[in-house]
Amino acid sequence: MTSLPHLVLTGSPYERGLTHGEAFAAEIRANVETYLTRFAHHGATEEAVRRQASEYVPLIEEWNADYASELRGIADGSGVMIEEITLLNVRYEILYASYSDQTTKTHGCTSFGLLPMATADGETYIGQNWDWAAPIADTLLVAEIHQSAKSDHIAITEAGIVGGKMGVNEQGIGLVINGLVSPDDGDHPFRKPFHLRCREILDATRYDSALESIVATPHACSANYVVGHGDGEVIDIETSPNRTDYIYPQNGIVTHANHFMTPDFESRMERQLPDSLYRANRLRRLFEHRRGEIDSNIMKSALRDHFGRPASICRHEDPDAPSEECSQTDTSVILNLDDCILHATYGPPCDEDYQIYRLCQ
Numbered sequence: 001m002t003s004l005p006h007l008v009l010t011g012s013p014y015e016r017g018l019t020h021g022e023a024f025a026a027e028i029r030a031n032v033e034t035y036l037t038r039f040a041h042h043g044a045t046e047e048a049v050r051r052q053a054s055e056y057v058p059l060i061e062e063w064n065a066d067y068a069s070e071l072r073g074i075a076d077g078s079g080v081m082i083e084e085i086t087l088l089n090v091r092y093e094i095l096y097a098s099y100s101d102q103t104t105k106t107h108g109c110t111s112f113g114l115l116p117m118a119t120a121d122g123e124t125y126i127g128q129n130w131d132w133a134a135p136i137a138d139t140l141l142v143a144e145i146h147q148s149a150k151s152d153h154i155a156i157t158e159a160g161i162v163g164g165k166m167g168v169n170e171q172g173i174g175l176v177i178n179g180l181v182s183p184d185d186g187d188h189p190f191r192k193p194f195h196l197r198c199r200e201i202l203d204a205t206r207y208d209s210a211l212e213s214i215v216a217t218p219h220a221c222s223a224n225y226v227v228g229h230g231d232g233e234v235i236d237i238e239t240s241p242n243r244t245d246y247i248y249p250q251n252g253i254v255t256h257a258n259h260f261m262t263p264d265f266e267s268r269m270e271r272q273l274p275d276s277l278y279r280a281n282r283l284r285r286l287f288e289h290r291r292g293e294i295d296s297n298i299m300k301s302a303l304r305d306h307f308g309r310p311a312s313i314c315r316h317e318d319p320d321a322p323s324e325e326c327s328q329t330d331t332s333v334i335l336n337l338d339d340c341i342l343h344a345t346y347g348p349p350c351d352e353d354y355q356i357y358r359l360c361q
């Protein structure tokens with residue numbers, strides 16, 4: 001059994017980055033190579049990507065000085081150029097902008113939120129299967145961030161990326177996400193990046209300020225954010241560069257995959273990923289008939305569902321797809337927002353047990 005490494009980060013933003021960079025230097029270098037290969041496969045040349053990353057460096061400083069400082073610490077700690085660390089931190093903008101006019105396969109995710117009325121213990125949960133390139137599973141880590149002015153939190157991130165995507169903070173604010181694609185993605189690339197927003201959500205001390213990180217400023221690329229609070233709140237926010245819309249749980253349950261579910265968006269990702277059309281609805285049904293008695297075993301069982309395998313909720317690599325387009329569930333995550341506990345697997349959940357990671361307070 002393999003589990004994701006757990007790294008505790010304390011001190012100033014720069015010191016936290018330094019620790020992260022020193023501990024995961026090899027994984028960070030591997031990530032730079034993996035992403036340069038993927039960018040090239042989707043039509044973004046290395047020269048163009050490096051130039052784009054350099055342009056982001058002063059902008060990140062402007063948007064969030066602490067994020068920029070932690071990013072610089074990662075560069076210094078790992079000995080990897082700051083443009084390359086920035087490239088990892090804006091890899092969502094680079095890749096998803098290239099997806100909007102292509103037919104190559106992309107990668108999915110299936111997420112959920114459960115209000116107290118739906119769960120056996122009356123607590124609030126969010127979670128997801130995070131489906132991405134298989135080599136990235138080897139560079140994931142559970143980062144536990146301790147900081148003075150912002151919320152302590154625990155989140156899964158890719159080595160070299162400051163902002164964790166799936167996590168919960170000491171206030172009980174939690175986040176899971178899905179990739180989305182619309183035709184306008186990438187038309188305005190130099191807007192606040194996805195991973196920086198993820199970090200601001202988990203840094204937040206109040207639920208409304210976590211939501212503000214998503215809705216207050218325009219986006220470069222589409223994305224779906226499921227933001228919950230341990231006191232019994234979950235909101236799903238769909239975003240594109242020109243539009244934002246909201247999905248509230250029905251009967252205490254919300255699920256999402258990789259196509260827009262509210263009207264008025266021009267949704268693109270299901271063209272490359274038609275399995276998106278059944279994954280969220282299927283997950284909802286798996287929960288719906290156990291509403292009020294959903295416990296962690298029912299959540300795990302639903303996330304291990306193999307309908308449509310390999311393009312299933314529990315995703316496996318497609319043996320017929322080119323390696324640059326292959327994906328699998330790299331980690332399956334369940335977050336208890338009342339108790340700040342993260343359950344996560346290394347790789348598809350049918351192969352592995354969930355490990356428990358707690359935010360030490």
Ligand SMILES: [Zn+2]
Nearest residue numbers: 314315348350
């Ligand atoms: Zn499986």
